[in-house]
Amino acid sequence: MKPFDYTAPSTIADAVSLLSQHNGEARVLAGGTDILVQLREGLREAGIVIDVKKIAELRALDCCSTSGLTLGASTPCAEIYGNADVCTAYPALTDAARIIGGWQIQSRASIGGNLCNASPAADSIPALIALNAVALVAGPNGQREIPVADFCTAPGRNALAAGELLVCLQFPAPSAKSSSAYQRFIPRNEMDIAVVGVGSWLQLDESGQTILSARVALGAVAPTPVFAAEASDWLAGKPATEDTYRQAGELARKSASPISDMRGTAEYRVHLVGVLTQRTLAKAVQRAVAQRAAG
Amino acid sequence: MTKKVQVSATVNGETVDFLCEPWQSLLDVLREELHLTGAKEGCNNGNCGACSVLLDGAPVNSCLVLAVEAEGAEITTVEGIAQNGQLHPLQQCFLEGAALQCGICTPGFLVTAKALLDQNPNPTEEQIRFELAGNLCRCTGYDKIIKAVLAAAKNLQEAN
Numbered sequence: 052m053k054p055f056d057y058t059a060p061s062t063i064a065d066a067v068s069l070l071s072q073h074n075g076e077a078r079v080l081a082g083g084t085d086i087l088v089q090l091r092e093g094l095r096e097a098g099i100v101i102d103v104k105k106i107a108e109l110r111a112l113d114c115c116s117t118s119g120l121t122l123g124a125s126t127p128c129a130e131i132y133g134n135a136d137v138c139t140a141y142p143a144l145t146d147a148a149r150i151i152g153g154w155q156i157q158s159r160a161s162i163g164g165n166l167c168n169a170s171p172a173a174d175s176i177p178a179l180i181a182l183n184a185v186a187l188v189a190g191p192n193g194q195r196e197i198p199v200a201d202f203c204t205a206p207g208r209n210a211l212a213a214g215e216l217l218v219c220l221q222f223p224a225p226s227a228k229s230s231s232a233y234q235r236f237i238p239r240n241e242m243d244i245a246v247v248g249v250g251s252w253l254q255l256d257e258s259g260q261t262i263l264s265a266r267v268a269l270g271a272v273a274p275t276p277v278f279a280a281e282a283s284d285w286l287a288g289k290p291a292t293e294d295t296y297r298q299a300g301e302l303a304r305k306s307a308s309p310i311s312d313m314r315g316t317a318e319y320r321v322h323l324v325g326v327l328t329q330r331t332l333a334k335a336v337q338r339a340v341a342q343r344a345a346g
Numbered sequence: 347m348t349k350k351v352q353v354s355a356t357v358n359g360e361t362v363d364f365l366c367e368p369w370q371s372l373l374d375v376l377r378e379e380l381h382l383t384g385a386k387e388g389c390n391n392g393n394c395g396a397c398s399v400l401l402d403g404a405p406v407n408s409c410l411v412l413a414v415e416a417e418g419a420e421i422t423t424v425e426g427i428a429q430n431g432q433l434h435p436l437q438q439c440f441l442e443g444a445a446l447q448c449g450i451c452t453p454g455f456l457v458t459a460k461a462l463l464d465q466n467p468n469p470t471e472e473q474i475r476f477e478l479a480g481n482l483c484r485c486t487g488y489d490k491i492i493k494a495v496l497a498a499a500k501n502l503q504e505a506n
């Protein structure tokens with residue numbers, strides 16, 4: 052690896068001023084599972100690496116039934132799916148956290164890092180979009196919010212301006228009779244990059260028979276993860292049946308504009324969007340109903 | 347220019363101080379400075395798990411940890427798994443079950459499997475396969491490894 056300096060500030064203010072001071076040559080380090088590989092392979096360079104794991108706000112995992120979830124940008128995946136409240140309230144998030152790499156990766160890899168790295172195939176991002184998460188960002192001019200659906204701008208590029216740091220992700224409090232799911236397709240059982248990933252969230256009515264609203268998001272089918280607006284809008288008011296999930300899958304396919312590569316052809320990816328949309332909707336309904344029975 | 351950093355950590359139960367470059371990996375320091383050569387460099391990019399160690403109890407790929415990040419941490423390598431000259435039941439079962447051939451992957455499997463049994467003393471075959479998915483083996487075909495972990499879990503439970 053090319054030489055670089057290392058520092059581990061303990062406050063957001065210090066991290067932001069370090070980023071400004073070393074403008075252009077500083078790299079943020081969370082779990083390091085993307086950035087250390089990229090630095091070692093020479094894909095990126097750094098004069099200084101700023102480890103943000105000692106900043107309390109970036110290690111948050113506060114799950115509250117009224118105010119929602121605040122997830123620190125550098126909180127590792129294993130901690131997230133190890134939290135029973137988060138698994139119950141935000142299962143699409145924990146579905147994704149549980150399959151990012153193997154256990155060794157999950158002990159370190161963060162959702163903030165997964166989002167900032169902005170891979171089109173990043174597993175957490177469709178889940179974050181489906182769950183309507185908002186990114187809280189700190190920079191030289193104070194703090195601002197960016198909806199996760201607008202965070203990635205191109206492969207490997209995000210909406211952070213120079214000197215900005217992702218602090219946390221904020222998730223709305225879970226509404227009654229709502230749930231979510233994330234699934235991806237890979238040719239093996241574990242440890243592979245998604246050919247397609249789909250995250251779905253939905254809320255059912257009192258009776259559990261009708262979908263009140265839904266959000267479907269797709270990964271690995273466009274330069275950035277995308278919100279499937281047409282399918283999501285159409286689902287509102289539809290009965291919670293297999294036929295509805297299948298039709299939503301048909302609509303979600305229209306939001307996919309994939310390329311063909313070694314992982315799969317464009318045609319195959321579009322097909323997978325339909326299948327995974329159908330399955331994640333069914334899973335989310337099953338979970339919402341189970342929660343209703345339990346609660 | 348960067349300068350060397352002094353790091354103080356606990357490695358296999360002993361306090362250890364070392365000097366490292368800020369860009370050096372923990373794997374590099376374990377092997378080259380501390381002469382703990384159990385953790386292996388397979389891929390150096392997080393895919394093979396041969397460099398697995400426990401960092402504050404959690405299995406990590408030491409090739410993807412900076413040595414400077416180990417400040418104040420507790421690290422367990424494969425060298426720290428045997429206690430008082432007694433092989434850990436996992437090590438015993440790997441030997442008895444011929445769960446290794448070339449052996450390059452073995453330290454990583456032992457460390458991750460130990461973390462698994464510490465957390466879940468009675469895992470199913472499926473759970474073992476899932477949690478060990480970050481450890482690759484080019485020789486055994488995995489079956490003997492999985493069987494050795496199941497056997498070690500059984501031995502540990504019978505001993506308790």
Ligand SMILES: Cc1cc2nc3c(=O)[nH]c(=O)nc-3n(C[C@H](O)[C@H](O)[C@H](O)COP(=O)(O)OP(=O)(O)OC[C@H]3O[C@@H](n4cnc5c(N)ncnc54)[C@H](O)[C@@H]3O)c2cc1C
Pocket residue numbers: 078079080081082083084085086087088103109124125150151152153156159160161162163164165166167168172173174175211215216217218242243244245391392393
């Ligand atoms: C073997 C292996 C398997 C993998 N498998 C998967 C997989 O199945 N699915 C998947 O989606 N990914 C996978 N990945 C990629 C990687 O593990 C994930 O993207 C991970 O979530 C990155 O998080 P991190 O904390 O390690 O990020 P880091 O590597 O620390 O950072 C990633 C990027 O984000 C920036 N960054 C991090 N935090 C912040 C912040 N707070 N503010 C601003 N910028 C920030 C960094 O500068 C860097 O550019 C895998 C990687 C490896 C090595």
Ligand code: FES
Pocket residue numbers: 386387388389390391392393394395396397398407408409410
């Ligand atoms: S050498 Fe670290 S994972 Fe392969």
Ligand code: FES
Pocket residue numbers: 445446447448449450451452482483484485486
């Ligand atoms: S025994 Fe040779 S790689 Fe596993």
